[in-house]
Amino acid sequence: MPDDFTLMLLRRRGIETKDEIEKFLNPSYDLHLHDPLLMKNMRGAAQRLAAAIKSGERIAVWSDYDCDGIPAAVLLHDFLEKAEANFENYIPHRHEEGYGVNTEGIEKLAESGAKLIVTADVGITDVGAVARARELGVEVIVTDHHLPGDELPDAIVVDDKQKGETYPFPELCGAATAWKLVCAILAVAPELREKIPVGWEKWLLDMAGLATIADMMPLVGENRVIATYGLKVLRKSPRIGLQKLCRVMRVNQSTLTEDDVGFMIAPRVNAASRMGDAWDAFNLFTATDEVEAEALARKLDKANRERKAQAGAITRAVHTRLKSRTSIPTVIALGDPAWRPSLLGLVASGIAEEYERPVFLWGREGNQSLKGSCRSDGRVHVIELMTATTEVFAEFGGHAGSGGFTVRDDQIFYLEERLVEAHTRVEVAELSQREYEIDARISPDQADESLLAKVERLAPFGEKNEKPLFLFRECEIARISRFGKGNEHLKIEIARPFGALEAVSFFAKGDLAKAAHALSPHSRVNLVGHLERDQFSRRGGPRLRLIGIAPV
Numbered sequence: 001m002p003d004d005f006t007l008m009l010l011r012r013r014g015i016e017t018k019d020e021i022e023k024f025l026n027p028s029y030d031l032h033l034h035d036p037l038l039m040k041n042m043r044g045a046a047q048r049l050a051a052a053i054k055s056g057e058r059i060a061v062w063s064d065y066d067c068d069g070i071p072a073a074v075l076l077h078d079f080l081e082k083a084e085a086n087f088e089n090y091i092p093h094r095h096e097e098g099y100g101v102n103t104e105g106i107e108k109l110a111e112s113g114a115k116l117i118v119t120a121d122v123g124i125t126d127v128g129a130v131a132r133a134r135e136l137g138v139e140v141i142v143t144d145h146h147l148p149g150d151e152l153p154d155a156i157v158v159d160d161k162q163k164g165e166t167y168p169f170p171e172l173c174g175a176a177t178a179w180k181l182v183c184a185i186l187a188v189a190p191e192l193r194e195k196i197p198v199g200w201e202k203w204l205l206d207m208a209g210l211a212t213i214a215d216m217m218p219l220v221g222e223n224r225v226i227a228t229y230g231l232k233v234l235r236k237s238p239r240i241g242l243q244k245l246c247r248v249m250r251v252n253q254s255t256l257t258e259d260d261v262g263f264m265i266a267p268r269v270n271a272a273s274r275m276g277d278a279w280d281a282f283n284l285f286t287a288t289d290e291v292e293a294e295a296l297a298r299k300l301d302k303a304n305r306e307r308k309a310q311a312g313a314i315t316r317a318v319h320t321r322l323k324s325r326t327s328i329p330t331v332i333a334l335g336d337p338a339w340r341p342s343l344l345g346l347v348a349s350g351i352a353e354e355y356e357r358p359v360f361l362w363g364r365e366g367n368q369s370l371k372g373s374c375r376s377d378g379r380v381h382v383i384e385l386m387t388a389t390t391e392v393f394a395e396f397g398g399h400a401g402s403g404g405f406t407v408r409d410d411q412i413f414y415l416e417e418r419l420v421e422a423h424t425r426v427e428v429a430e431l432s433q434r435e436y437e438i439d440a441r442i443s444p445d446q447a448d449e450s451l452l453a454k455v456e457r458l459a460p461f462g463e464k465n466e467k468p469l470f471l472f473r474e475c476e477i478a479r480i481s482r483f484g485k486g487n488e489h490l491k492i493e494i495a496r497p498f499g500a501l502e503a504v505s506f507f508a509k510g511d512l513a514k515a516a517h518a519l520s521p522h523s524r525v526n527l528v529g530h531l532e533r534d535q536f537s538r539r540g541g542p543r544l545r546l547i548g549i550a551p552v
Contacts, residue, residue, distance in 0.1 A: 005440075006454050009468055012439055013458075025457060027225040029202070034222060036180035037187060039167040045141045045156045045181060050189035052116045053080070059087040060114040062101055064121040064174065065094050065278035067214040067269040071207035072120035072143075072175035074285045078204060079182045082196050088112070091282060094273040094342060095366030101126035110136040118143065118181075121174025121211075124159050125149045143177045169222040175211030176226050179204055206233040206242070207285070213258050214266035218464035227460045231256060241284035244297035255535065258460040271303040274342040275310075311343045318351055318361070330423045331385070332359045333416035335372060339363030345373035345402065352377050353510060358385060360419060362407055369394070370407040376400060379429045388422035436528050436548060439468040444475050444494045444501050447531055452542040455531050467530040472544065474552055475503075477523050480516065490516050492546065494527070502534065503527055503544035515549035526550045 002010070002025065010016070015024050023032055037043050052059050059080065063073035073089050080087045092098070092105055101123050109117060110133065117133060117140045119126075124144040130153035133140050140155035147161050158177060160170040172180065182201055186192060209230010217223050234242070234256050246253040249264050272281035280299055287293040318334055332355060344361040352359040352375040362372030376382045381400045386393055392415055396405035407415055442451070461467045478495040482488075490508035493500040505512060519525065528548035533540055 002457070003454065005451070006457060009439060009455075009458060013465065024224070027228045029225065029229055032222070032225045034168050036184040039158060039160065039180065039184075040162060040165050041156050041158050042181070042184050043188060045143070045158050046184035046188045048116070048139070048141060048156060049118060049181070050185050050192065053083050053085040053185075053192070054189070056086045057115045058113040059085055060090050060109045060112075060117045061087065062090045062092075062105070062109075062117055062119045062122065064099070065091050065273035066121075067266045068174045068211040069121040070269055070272075070278060070281045070285070071211040071214075072178040073282055075175060075182065075204040075207040076118065076120060076178050077282075077286055079185075079196075079201070082200070083192055084195060088114070089282065091278045093277065093366075095340075098365070101129040103129050103132045105129075106133045106138070107136065110138050114138055116141065120178045121145065123153060123155070124157070124161075125153075127151050127153045129153075130155050143174070143181055145172055145174050145177055171218050171221065171223060172226075173208075173211050173215040173217045173223075175215075176208045176217075176223070179208040179226075202229070203233060203237075205230045206237045206239070209234065210261055210265065213261045213460065213462060214269070216262075216463050219258075219460055219462035220464045224460070224465070227258065227462070231258065231261075231460060234261070239285055239287075240290055240293040241287040241296060244290070244293045245284065245300065248297045248301045252535070257535070258462060259532075260535075262462075267307070268300040268304045271307045272300055274340065275303040275307050307343060310340065311347050314339055314343060314347050314361075315350060318347065322355070328355060328357065329416060329420045330357060331416065331419040332357050333362075333419050334360075335362030335370070335412070335415075337364040337370075341365050341371035341373070345375070345404075348373050348375040349402070350509075351375075358382060358419070358423070360405070360415065362405075362412070362415070370409060370412055372405055372407065374398070374403050374405060376402065380423065380426060384426045385419060385422055388426055389418045392418045436469060436471075438471045438528070441471045441473055444472055444496050445498075447472070447501055447542050447544065449541060452531055452533060456533070467532070467545075469528065469547065470531060472503075472527040472529065474524050475527050477519050477521055477525065479521060480519055490546065492516065492519070492527070494544070501542070501544060503529060503546045505546040508546075512546065512548060519549070524552045526552055 010021055015021055061073055061076045063069040077089055090105060090109060101119060106129050115138060117138055119142045122144060123142040124146050130140050134154050142153055142155045142157045144159045160167050160172055209227050212223050212227045219227050235254050243253060251260050251264055269281045272278050280296055284296040284300060287296060321334055322328060341363045344363060348359040348361045356377050358376050358380050360372060360374040362370050365371045374382045382403045383398055386396045386405060392407060392411040394406040394408050396403060398404055455468055476495040477492060478500050479493040481491050483491060488507050490505040492503040494503060527546060530545040531542055532545050534543040
């Protein structure tokens with residue numbers, strides 16, 4: 001049985017029985033993954049794709065361009081190549097074609113001879129485009145994980161969100177669903193094992209695991225198994241492109257964590273489509289030539305730097321405009337045709353946090369439409385706000401905290417005015433003080449290797465399995481400093497008899513930055529944060545990821 005501290009952390013996550021504890025602490029590939037054929041329509045999809053592979057029909061894999069769709073495309077590519085199928089991949093251009101399956105792309109694939117199209121992480125709402133495929137004599141298998149609309153496409157639909165779903169775990173990402181399709185094909189067509197050795201499909205878990213983490217899926221149940229084994233495969237993956245990317249990022253591949261995936265790999269994969277072409281990320285992971293892989297890894301790293309630079313420039317432009325105003329409206333809505341819509345979500349999030357108001361930012365897409373992103377201040381449901389101003393938007397979607405939208409050209413100059421007026425008509429909650437859900441109260445002296453090892457047993461962390469949050473009591477401040485190119489990061493050294501404990505916060509701002517500014521050496525405070533391993537120091541010991549500061 002685990003120790004009392006670990007049991008306490010598990011109980012706080014609702015994991016109490018012996019069986020639940022065993023599954024959580026020791027996720028098993030053989031014991032804890034569900035049969036893919038339990039998923040609705042999976043058998044039919046697997047049989048149809050297997051038949052196409054064996055008969056040499058032309059297959060097209062249509063995937064999304066993000067860090068779920070690209071890994072899904074890569075793993076299907078690897079499988080179809082291994083099976084010696086007649087196939088091609090298709091990834092729509094983010095700025096020229098937009099999200100989803102479109103009729104122009106369908107017509108191109110039909111003209112090139114495709115007889116079967118398999119979607120990955122996309123397609124569940126693209127009824128019209130799929131109907132066009134059927135008109136052209138092309139069959140479609142839709143594999144997706146997004147919510148269906150009122151009407152399903154005329155296809156074999158594999159999506160754990162559809163009505164009548166029979167699968168025990170309806171929280172798979174697009175790439176994990178595609179991996180399940182691969183496993184199902186090998187189950188219904190065992191003759192393919194002549195080309196694909198037993199167990200080879202486990203190597204595809206690097207992509208399924210990467211996407212599960214990057215797409216912020218809940219890391220419980222089957223996703224915990226996929227993420228755990230995905231990280232194991234990523235750490236020893238023979239993919240030349242992944243190896244080169246790790247070197248460019250200065251990340252040790254053999255010790256990759258979920259944080260490395262979420263904060264290092266995923267942004268660079270997403271930067272490919274945001275700043276250029278998603279094919280660069282796909283080609284990186286499928287590369288077999290070292291020179292090509294090296295060039296692509298550097299290209300993605302450069303694209304990510306450019307993404308951050310452009311987002312920073314937009315943030316500064318927003319600040320400049322707001323400072324020129326005599327008052328800030330209840331809803332901030334700003335835009336510029338030169339701003340890339342794909343960069344505006346992160347900027348809007350920062351502005352909403354700083355000004356404590358809903359924020360709508362827009363730019364001009366490659367197809368000339370005016371698109372943007374919005375973020376709530378925590379008091380207003382942004383979908384309700386947009387619903388109250390439907391005459392302004394050509395389309396919009398999202399959820400309470402964030403969304404995306406397209407503004408009608410003739411309404412763009414009235415956007416802020418209409419949203420401010422709508423703000424008076426929707427429910428506005430009180431902005432409450434942030435409250436922390438503390439897992440345990442500990443002293444800095446307890447933050448040692450032994451405690452860190454216990455915390456790490458609960459990894460990988462993510463949605464529905466958050467990192468344990470600790471209150472570090474009566475910390476004596478030894479030193480406070482800033483680091484980074486713009487001194488945007490914060491480091492606090494906590495005095496201890498056997499050596500200082502470092503506490504860091506990246507891009508420290510808001511209340512945390514204000515509280516840190518008031519600190520001085522030898523002052524005592526309570527610190528709130530996560531205990532993690534410092535991957536950047538030689539000893540790799542424990543450090544504190546700072547979340548909040550409170551007086552003693």
